[in-house]
Amino acid sequence: MGNIDDWRAEIDAIDEQLVRLLNERARLAIEIGVLKRAIGLPIHDHERERRVIARVCQINRGPLDEAAMIKIFKRIIRESRRTAIQRVAADEAHRETVR
Numbered sequence: 001m002g003n004i005d006d007w008r009a010e011i012d013a014i015d016e017q018l019v020r021l022l023n024e025r026a027r028l029a030i031e032i033g034v035l036k037r038a039i040g041l042p043i044h045d046h047e048r049e050r051r052v053i054a055r056v057c058q059i060n061r062g063p064l065d066e067a068a069m070i071k072i073f074k075r076i077i078r079e080s081r082r083t084a085i086q087r088v089a090a091d092e093a094h095r096e097t098v099r
């Protein structure tokens, strides 16, 4: 089972990077969300989300197919957006309590 263990170790290492990168991405989405709130823009931007997914499909070389990439990135964006909205709401609630 030498190979399986080696490949699993590689998968574990990749998962660590994915977790780090997903959180880095979410942090940026939060930053954008806070900024949008400050300038009065809605956090949800359908057009930008459409472009992110189109770009991901364009750079994808497989073996994951386009349908898989769309599913994965729709969920990544949804969770980034949800986290940004949560943060903005928490900031606002905090501002209310200190006012």
Ligand SMILES: O=C(O)C(=O)C[C@]1(C(=O)O)C=C[C@@H](O)C=C1
Residues within 6 Å of the ligand: 029, 032, 033, 043, 044, 045, 046, 048, 049, 052, 076, 077, 078, 080, 081
């Ligand atoms: O690019 C933005 O405007 C973001 O807020 C980031 C992001 C994303 O996760 O890619 C999240 C929410 C928006 O609906 C669009 C895109």
